[in-house]
Amino acid sequence: KNEVEQSPQNLTAQEGEFITINCSYSVGISALHWLQQHPGGGIVSLFMLSSGKKKHGRLIATINIQEKHSSLHITASHPRDSAVYICAVRRNTGNQFYFGTGTSLTVIP
Amino acid sequence: DADVTQTPRNRITKTGKRIMLECSQTKGHDRMYWYRQDPGLGLRLIYYSFDVKDINKGEISDGYSVSRQAQAKFSLSLESAIPNQTALYFCATSDTGRAEAFFGQGTRLTVV
Numbered sequence: 466k467n468e469v470e471q472s473p474q475n476l477t478a479q480e481g482e483f484i485t486i487n488c489s490y491s492v493g494i495s496a497l498h499w500l501q502q503h504p505g506g507g508i509v510s511l512f513m514l515s516s517g518k519k520k521h522g523r524l525i526a527t528i529n530i531q532e533k534h535s536s537l538h539i540t541a542s543h544p545r546d547s548a549v550y551i552c553a554v555r556r557n558t559g560n561q562f563y564f565g566t567g568t569s570l571t572v573i574p
Numbered sequence: 575d576a577d578v579t580q581t582p583r584n585r586i587t588k589t590g591k592r593i594m595l596e597c598s599q600t601k602g603h604d605r606m607y608w609y610r611q612d613p614g615l616g617l618r619l620i621y622y623s624f625d626v627k628d629i630n631k632g633e634i635s636d637g638y639s640v641s642r643q644a645q646a647k648f649s650l651s652l653e654s655a656i657p658n659q660t661a662l663y664f665c666a667t668s669d670t671g672r673a674e675a676f677f678g679q680g681t682r683l684t685v686v
Contacts (some may be wrong), residue, residue, distance in 0.1 A: 467616065496674075498674075498675065500677070502609065505679075506662055506679065506680040506682060507677070507678075507679040508664060508677040508679075508680070508682055509677070510674070510675065510676065510677070513674050529681070551617075553617075553675075555668075555675070560617065561622070562607070562617075562619070562666070562675060563616070564609075564616035564617040564618075565616055566614060566615060567616070570630045
């Protein structure tokens with residue numbers, strides 16, 4: 466069983482739609498990351514969360530530590546948002562990272 | 575310039591060949607990691623290093639070795655490449671006491 470589970474695995478949306486990607490984890494963490502991987506392969510960190518909510522432009526990330534759950538929201542989605550979004554957690558013991566399998570998002574014009 | 579640089583970005587090699595993937599960072603971080611990514615799987619940890627004298631195996635270290643030549647450099651070697659090592663490889667860095675991680679652009683390795 467993976468320590469980090471993401472849903473959905475694949476998501477297709479029309480431009481302008483509100484998108485939610487979910488992440489659940491089963492271990493104690495010091496932080497949770499949302500990462501973006503474009504078709505070229507490179508990975509970019511979007512957010513690092515340890516509590517509450519963060520917003521950057523059209524992206525919003527929330528985390529509920531008690532429920533061990535995080536969500537990434539994209540408002541007014543755009544084709545350039547098409548990418549794989551990866552949830553990763555840093556354990557609070559051992560300091561290693563664990564990764565979800567990613568959510569592949571395609572936004573259609 | 576990128577904070578974490580991987581070379582090469584793409585490589586095709588033959589079965590049985592030795593190959594080295596290199597990673598360098600300008601963040602001044604003490605911790606460095608090598609991961610591989612396969613379709614349908616999350617990134618999996620190959621090796622990690624918490625400082626120059628500290629090397630640790632990850633969950634899939636068989637067939638790989640690493641060298642931490644300096645705080646800024648962490649190399650991954652495949653001693654005798656095999657086709658199931660075809661994957662996308664990522665180097666990452668982080669700092670002790672800080673949860674943020676930085677990733678390289680990835681190296682796409684194909685073993686034929």
